[in-house]
Amino acid sequence: MLSKKSQYAFKALTYLTEKYEQGPVLISDIAKKKKIPLKFLENILLELKKADILDSKKGKGGGYFLKKSPDKVKVATVIRLINGPIAMLPCVSLYFYERCKNCNEKHCGLHDMMIEVRDATLNIVENRTLRDLAV
Amino acid sequence: MLSKKSQYAFKALTYLTEKYEQGPVLISDIAKKKKIPLKFLENILLELKKADILDSKKGKGGGYFLKKSPDKVKVATVIRLINGPIAMLPCVSLYFYERCKNCNEKHCGLHDMMIEVRDATLNIVENRTLRDLAV
DNA sequence: TAAAAGTCCACCAACTTGGTGGGGTAGAAT
DNA sequence: ATTCTACCCCACCAAGTTGGTGGACTTTTA
Numbered sequence: 443m444l445s446k447k448s449q450y451a452f453k454a455l456t457y458l459t460e461k462y463e464q465g466p467v468l469i470s471d472i473a474k475k476k477k478i479p480l481k482f483l484e485n486i487l488l489e490l491k492k493a494d495i496l497d498s499k500k501g502k503g504g505g506y507f508l509k510k511s512p513d514k515v516k517v518a519t520v521i522r523l524i525n526g527p528i529a530m531l532p533c534v535s536l537y538f539y540e541r542c543k544n545c546n547e548k549h550c551g552l553h554d555m556m557i558e559v560r561d562a563t564l565n566i567v568e569n570r571t572l573r574d575l576a577v
Numbered sequence: 578m579l580s581k582k583s584q585y586a587f588k589a590l591t592y593l594t595e596k597y598e599q600g601p602v603l604i605s606d607i608a609k610k611k612k613i614p615l616k617f618l619e620n621i622l623l624e625l626k627k628a629d630i631l632d633s634k635k636g637k638g639g640g641y642f643l644k645k646s647p648d649k650v651k652v653a654t655v656i657r658l659i660n661g662p663i664a665m666l667p668c669v670s671l672y673f674y675e676r677c678k679n680c681n682e683k684h685c686g687l688h689d690m691m692i693e694v695r696d697a698t699l700n701i702v703e704n705r706t707l708r709d710l711a712v
Numbered sequence: 713t714a715a716a717a718g719t720c721c722a723c724c725a726a727c728t729t730g731g732t733g734g735g736g737t738a739g740a741a742t
Numbered sequence: 743a744t745t746c747t748a749c750c751c752c753a754c755c756a757a758g759t760t761g762g763t764g765g766a767c768t769t770t771t772a
Binding site: 504 | 763
């Protein structure tokens with residue numbers, strides 16, 4: 443399951459997608475419209491900024507905004523950043539791989555199956571962007 | 578990600594699948610062969626028994642064994658039991674559904690996408706059984 | 713320089729995860 | 743009937759994660 447943090451992140455990003463190229467948006471505006479705890483949202487936006495997805499402007503007239511076009515930001519990227527691995531097992535994860543002890547990856551039924559699950563999921567989330575989320 | 582508990586559960590079940598219809602298997606045997614902490618395994622097996630997947634026999638010559646044929650036990654069932662929801666959001670979960678507040682399910686891009694992910698995953702885990710895991 | 717608005721750091725409660733310890737109880741063998 | 747075996751059950755624990763808050767500081771603009 444996605445954490446609440448991830449769900450908040452997607453809500454905020456969807457909102458910022460709607461406001462794309464309309465100048466900076468206040469954290470407090472996002473928090474209010476999307477009903478996200480303000481201080482918690484602050485952390486999330488900062489994290490998205492450090493990952494180069496958002497940018498911000500300080501001072502009066504400041505706020506947050508998308509750094510790149512919404513169709514350049516993949517859903518998979520956001521999930522990995524805020525939520526962590528997409529795969530169900532460390533030994534089948536592409537970005538968070540860890541070797542599986544006591545389980546020979548060469549012939550492990552669970553392993554093979556989880557690769558299939560991973561690929562089926564990636565096939566969707568790697569090919570959708572923020573633009574697709576904002577219906 | 579699946580919890581370690583879930584991974585232990587699958588290892589134990591795979592082992593019991595190999596020993597299917599060969600009489601009860603000691604917890605200590607499973608623990609040793611699959612390198613699972615004994616007391617922790619105890620809890621897991623008990624849970625699987627309560628869910629009618631395993632059965633047990635007490636006293637000398639006792640132990641755990643599969644209650645049903647390995648090809649009658651779906652992977653999805655085990656995941657839901659030990660790990661919880663398979664879907665990425667409560668509002669798209671079939672067995673753990675919760676209404677999504679502040680998000681109209683009728684037009685929510687994230688919602689729609691997560692239904693696709695759920696179905697892609699279910700398509701795999703609902704159609705595999707313990708028999709498929711034991712290569 | 714005052715106000716606006718993001719940045720940063722530290723802290724917190726509650727919950728989950730992964731695991732342990734110990735006694736209780738049913739069943740089988742003798 | 744006793745004793746041994748092996749599952750049953752309860753309580754507890756440390757560490758980590760999740761979701762969230764408080765307050766001080768810096769940058770920018772008017």
